[in-house]
Amino acid sequence: MNRFKKKETEKAEKSKAPTSEGVKGVRGVMSGNFLSGTNVVSSLxxxxFLTFLxxxxxxxxxxxxxxxxxxYKTNxxxxxxxxxxxxxKSELMYISKQSQVARATEIIGLKELTEPPKKIIVEKKDKKIKKID
Incomplete structure (x- = not known):
């Protein structure tokens, strides 16, 4: 017998080795043979469901x-x-400093006081209220 033919028959025998059910199932799915079976309608x-998921x-x-x-956009x-x-806030703090306020009020003619403010005290006198009947 021919050497090459022997190798081909050995390869064919190796490929016909028994395989497990899981391997056959995966091969059937990959090759598309499961679609030609009679139980396709029952598995639709x-x-x-798998397609929906x-x-x-x-x-x-x-x-x-x-x-x-x-x-990210909100952050x-x-x-x-x-x-x-x-x-x-920093601009507002700068504008509201005493020196800046004094400079801004000079334009309208107001000047900063150099003397401290004086307290005005008003004494209350007892006044009788007459009622008119």
Whole structure:
């Protein structure tokens, strides 16, 4: 017998080795042989259910990404508003300093006092109230 033919028959025998049911099932799914079987109609609800779960999984991923993008956007907006708040607060503190207020009031003719304020005391006198009948 021919050497090459022997090798081919040995390879064929090796490929015909018994395989487990799990391997056959995976091969059937990968090759598409499970669709040509008679029990395809009975497994359609299960296939539709798996398809629905896959679509829900993909949609959930998109929703999570959208939520994360909105979260980053909101955090950036918060940082911008915080910096604007700090800037405005520091400007207000600078404008409300006594020297700045005095400089702004000089324009309209008001001057800063050099003497301390004086206390005005009013003495109460006893007054009788007459009632008119």
């Amino acid at each position: 609800p299960y296939i539709f 896959g679509i829900c999984y993909i949609g959930n991923g998109y929703h999570a990404e959208k939520t994360i993008r909105e979260l 950036n907006e918060i940082k911008e508003l915080r910096s604007e708040y700090i800037t405005t």
